[in-house]
Amino acid sequence: MSVELKNIHFSYGQVKALRGVSLSLNKGATGLLGPNGAGKSTLLKVMLGFLPPDEGEGQILGYDLRTEQKLIRQQVGYMPEDECYIPGMDAVTFTSYLGELSGLPRQEAIKRAHEVLFYVGLGESRYRLIDTYSAGMRQRLKLAQALVHDPKILFLDEPTSNLDPTGRQEILELIGEIASSQEISVLICSHILADIELICDQVIIINQGQIAASGRIEDLRMINYQLYELKVKGEIEPFRQELAARGCRIEETEDRLVKIYTPPDFNSLEIFRAAARNRLQIRQFIRSQSSLEDLFARVVGVD
Numbered sequence: 001m002s003v004e005l006k007n008i009h010f011s012y013g014q015v016k017a018l019r020g021v022s023l024s025l026n027k028g029a030t031g032l033l034g035p036n037g038a039g040k041s042t043l044l045k046v047m048l049g050f051l052p053p054d055e056g057e058g059q060i061l062g063y064d065l066r067t068e069q070k071l072i073r074q075q076v077g078y079m080p081e082d083e084c085y086i087p088g089m090d091a092v093t094f095t096s097y098l099g100e101l102s103g104l105p106r107q108e109a110i111k112r113a114h115e116v117l118f119y120v121g122l123g124e125s126r127y128r129l130i131d132t133y134s135a136g137m138r139q140r141l142k143l144a145q146a147l148v149h150d151p152k153i154l155f156l157d158e159p160t161s162n163l164d165p166t167g168r169q170e171i172l173e174l175i176g177e178i179a180s181s182q183e184i185s186v187l188i189c190s191h192i193l194a195d196i197e198l199i200c201d202q203v204i205i206i207n208q209g210q211i212a213a214s215g216r217i218e219d220l221r222m223i224n225y226q227l228y229e230l231k232v233k234g235e236i237e238p239f240r241q242e243l244a245a246r247g248c249r250i251e252e253t254e255d256r257l258v259k260i261y262t263p264p265d266f267n268s269l270e271i272f273r274a275a276a277r278n279r280l281q282i283r284q285f286i287r288s289q290s291s292l293e294d295l296f297a298r299v300v301g302v303d
Contacts, residue, residue, distance in 0.1 A: 002026060002153055002185040003047065005065070008056035010042055017042040019209040020056070025153075025187060029179035031196030031217075032189040033296055034206040040189050043206065044155055049073060061152055074103045077146035081158040081189075083138065084145075091117055091126045091133075095145050102149035109148065116144040120174060136167035143174065153185045154178065160195055168195075175199055197292040205296060213295070220295055228268065230258040231284035238278040243271070259288075 003025035010018040017039050034040045045051045047060060049069025058065035060072045086094060092113050099109030117126040120140040125133070130141065139159065146154055159175060160168040176199045179186040190196055196203060197217065204214040213220055232239075236258065240250045249261040260271060268287075275282050 003060055005058035009054045017209055025185055027185055029186040029200040030202040031200040032204050038206045039209040075152045077151035077154045079142045079146040079156045085130045095148050098145045099148040104149055112148050116147045120144045135162040155187050157189045193292045226262045227288045228260045229286045229288045232280050232282055234280040239280045242274045
């Protein structure tokens, strides 16, 4: 295991940010999801050794979370959500400097800086001042500095924020290429569920400081509910109320597609019976493969 955490607790004063978090992280790409305030950033800081846990234990690449933080940070690449630049520096100087901070000798850090800047598509701009970079270029630079010391694990916090569609796609392709090598573990913290679904096979959903769900996305899609998509004609509210009383959740999209999430033991024939009782015509009925957005809403309890 690249990461193994057991019963991690952390509080900011009286506010409990993490409540018994246990997780494992393997090779490849894993998505870390959760609503604002769920504990995602705190969890990253604990794994990086910036915050000592109040309770629990853990290992990152075999190094102890409490006593070997410096060794952990030498093996972990971190791409923060916020900007992390030093004004007046060009990209090569900045990237090599962070390589040295991660333990590389100066000449090796400079060599690696050139290599990773070419890799992320900034080779032709590597001598420009970072102050002149666009938002997309700065995101690439953040990825370059996370890679410069050849880490075994990457923690990427909102890697596609502030990017236009083309820049977002290019960054995702780079991350996907890194993760598919199977030589490195990648943990992607993002609120853009489509990004996670595109790159990751595994997902960890955190809510209120606890792990709400974790595992392969394909497996988690089938947990606790079935999803049906309907097109109907007639008044939907009585139909909605009857099914809601039986534990279903009903959503209606802008194009009048009705999504029905049913409990695990719910007989789908009851949907037709409820429609008949409420004089609602069902004109299309499909058992749907749920998206990561559906899973997230169900697990976290977002309506």
